[in-house]
Amino acid sequence: MCAFHVVKTMYIIIFSWEYPPRVVGQLANYVREVAVHLTKNNIKTTVVTYHDFLTGEYEETEGIKVYRVTNPVHTHIGVLTWVLTLNQEVERAAANIYYNLHKQVDLIDVHDWHFIPAAVTLKKALNLPFIFSVESLEEHRSHGADLPFNMAIKSLEWLGMYEAAKLIVKSEWMRDEVFRLYKVPLEKIKVIPPKSPNWFRNILETYKSVAGGEAPND
Amino acid sequence: MTKELTVMMLTWEFPPRIIGGISPHVYYLSRNLAKNGVKVYVVTCDFPGAPQYEVVDGVEVFRVDSYKNPSPDFASWVYLMNVNMQKEAAALINGLGGNVDIFHAHDWLVANAGIGLKHVFRKPLLTTIHSTEIGRRNGIHFDYERMIHETEAWLTYEAWRVICCSDYMVSHVKWAFGLPADKLVMIPNGVDAEVYTRIEQENLSSFRSKFALPEEKIVLFVGRLVYEKGVHVLVNAVPKVLEKVNAKFIIVGNGYMKEQLSNIVKNMGLARKVHFTGFVDDETLRKLQKCADVSVVPSLFEPFGIVAIEAMAAKSPVVVSDTGGLSEIVEHEVTGIKVYPNNPDSLAWGIAKVLLDENYANLIKANAYKKVQEKYNWNKIAQQTKANYETVLSEYSKSVWA
Numbered sequence: 177m178c179a180f181h182v183v184k185t186m187y188i189i190i191f192s193w194e195y196p197p198r199v200v201g202q203l204a205n206y207v208r209e210v211a212v213h214l215t216k217n218n219i220k221t222t223v224v225t226y227h228d229f230l231t232g233e234y235e236e237t238e239g240i241k242v243y244r245v246t247n248p249v250h251t252h253i254g255v256l257t258w259v260l261t262l263n264q265e266v267e268r269a270a271a272n273i274y275y276n277l278h279k280q281v282d283l284i285d286v287h288d289w290h291f292i293p294a295a296v297t298l299k300k301a302l303n304l305p306f307i308f309s310v311e312s313l314e315e316h317r318s319h320g321a322d323l324p325f326n327m328a329i330k331s332l333e334w335l336g337m338y339e340a341a342k343l344i345v346k347s348e349w350m351r352d353e354v355f356r357l358y359k360v361p362l363e364k365i366k367v368i369p370p371k372s373p374n375w376f377r378n379i380l381e382t383y384k385s386v387a388g389g390e391a392p393n394d
Numbered sequence: 395m396t397k398e399l400t401v402m403m404l405t406w407e408f409p410p411r412i413i414g415g416i417s418p419h420v421y422y423l424s425r426n427l428a429k430n431g432v433k434v435y436v437v438t439c440d441f442p443g444a445p446q447y448e449v450v451d452g453v454e455v456f457r458v459d460s461y462k463n464p465s466p467d468f469a470s471w472v473y474l475m476n477v478n479m480q481k482e483a484a485a486l487i488n489g490l491g492g493n494v495d496i497f498h499a500h501d502w503l504v505a506n507a508g509i510g511l512k513h514v515f516r517k518p519l520l521t522t523i524h525s526t527e528i529g530r531r532n533g534i535h536f537d538y539e540r541m542i543h544e545t546e547a548w549l550t551y552e553a554w555r556v557i558c559c560s561d562y563m564v565s566h567v568k569w570a571f572g573l574p575a576d577k578l579v580m581i582p583n584g585v586d587a588e589v590y591t592r593i594e595q596e597n598l599s600s601f602r603s604k605f606a607l608p609e610e611k612i613v614l615f616v617g618r619l620v621y622e623k624g625v626h627v628l629v630n631a632v633p634k635v636l637e638k639v640n641a642k643f644i645i646v647g648n649g650y651m652k653e654q655l656s657n658i659v660k661n662m663g664l665a666r667k668v669h670f671t672g673f674v675d676d677e678t679l680r681k682l683q684k685c686a687d688v689s690v691v692p693s694l695f696e697p698f699g700i701v702a703i704e705a706m707a708a709k710s711p712v713v714v715s716d717t718g719g720l721s722e723i724v725e726h727e728v729t730g731i732k733v734y735p736n737n738p739d740s741l742a743w744g745i746a747k748v749l750l751d752e753n754y755a756n757l758i759k760a761n762a763y764k765k766v767q768e769k770y771n772w773n774k775i776a777q778q779t780k781a782n783y784e785t786v787l788s789e790y791s792k793s794v795w796a
Contacts (some may be wrong), residue, residue, distance in 0.1 A: 264510050267514065323466065324470075328466065
């Protein structure tokens with residue numbers, strides 16, 4: 177390999193429906209940790225997340241840019257319709273980031289199903305690839321329920337897995353479940369347990385393989 | 395601008411998928427825009443037997459798989475359909491090198507797709523608001539309705555211009571969503587009068603005899619059999635009309651009130667005077683409109699009232715309730731008769747007046763036909779729409795997005 181290769185700066189957008197200070201489950205702090213590590217490694221990172229009253233807040237902490245959007249439609253009949261209208265604001269924020277960065281965004285990392293629709297449109301419109309990071313699946317959250325409501329969420333999970341460039345899962349068990357439930361080719365799934373040695377290095381390698389950029393040395 | 399103006403229409407219905415008035419509206423608007431040198435792409439929902447892609451009268455039509463995702467209810471289906479619609483539209487525009495100047499979304503049913511495409515491609519969005527939830531339901535009573543109402547508000551907020559088809563709808567939409575007056579534009583709905591002139595040559599008497607006796611006058615109602623269309627007012631007016639003139643009432647359309655209404659008619663002993671046809675095909679409908687001695691539009695809420703201008707184009711005299719868009723379409727005792735809404739006595743008076751005075755009926759239908767050709771002409775409507783696109787684009791060219 178050439179010893180003088182140019183290290184290109186990577187630009188990443190992360191989608192997560194929870195991010196500190198909004199902590200619903202384990203995902204918020206995990207996403208923050210990924211973002212902190214990315215920033216430390218000189219990867220430009222912007223998080224797009226939801227917050228009902230820090231809306232419009234643009235925050236830069238620990239070098240991470242955080243955009244918080246709220247739902248343009250306040251009244252909802254359930255989490256499904258709530259998510260689907262909120263997606264448009266996530267999509268709008270991401271499009272603004274993309275244009276403000278002169279289209280320099282390399283990829284989007286989408287945590288769980290919520291903002292898959294926005295990521296899919298951005299991919300189709302702007303050729304922005306995305307990674308689907310799976311925290312949990314509807315099959316397990318709803319204990320196998322198959323009402324139209326659950327099936328709608330599963331259909332969005334399927335869409336995300338089909339359209340994603342890569343999947344990151346947090347255990348071998350989850351990889352097998354993703355394969356069992358959605359028939360995703362195994363070579364598309366990366367198993368990266370959060371506390372494992374080199375977990376961040378492995379995430380970076382996965383990003384690199386999708387964006388085609390170079391991961392910086394540490 | 396050197397290159398041709400390109401617009402992408404987003405609509406949940408386009409022929410052969412016909413649910414309400416949006417489908418023919420977008421069809422006629424699109425083909426007449428194409429005739430006026432506008433490149434039109436239509437992205438719409440699929441329909442059994444209709445191709446995924448086709449060119450109809452110079453308009454490129456793309457149909458999206460709209461039943462891909464299981465849905466617990468209609469609104470969720472709408473939002474999920476929008477995921478697929480904007481995904482497919484985004485891929486299409488990307489394939490065209492981003493070459494679309496304007497997005498034009500019809501009603502809240504495609505709000506998400508229109509808003510999403512506006513932001514990812516940074517092109518202006520126009521919307522036509524054909525109807526509102528607050529108008530359809532006569533108020534907002536449940537969360538489900540409020541969600542739709544807020545989605546409509548959001549769409550009008552995101553749109554560069556909001557087009558309404560009547561002055562009534564302009565003021566209604568302005569009130570419902572608190573919009574500034576300069577954001578609203580009135581461009582009427584149109585009717586294709588040619589489809590009725592084509593029928594003129596044929597002999598309609600054998601067709602007519604399938605529906606009414608020669609001595610019976612035909613009173614025609616066309617519309618969904620739902621409360622807001624006021625068909626129950628017509629049913630209550632039936633005995634009052636029959637006191638004065640021998641007539642047959644033909645009620646075309648389906649809806650949740652159908653069974654209830656036909657029971658009422660049976661109990662009044664008038665089953666042989668009132669015929670419920672259900673949904674009929676276009677050809678039958680047009681022939682019925684041509685045969686009708688009077689066409690009745692007794693709506694309680696009517697954003698526009700396309701069925702009234704269809705009747706006027708078919709040269710059938712109209713009796714309408716004095717409400718919404720109907721008030722503007724009809725000039726009382728000149729192009730039709732206006733009656734008090736939700737008032738069977740007033741409606742019966744209007745129907746009888748037309749049926750009992752042939753000279754009077756001939757006069758108003760001649761005036762009405764002239765009015766249709768002057769004002770509700772699709773070619774003129776397309777030109778007005780194109781002029782609005784051009785205005786928006788010149789404003790857009792001075793914006794930070796350009």
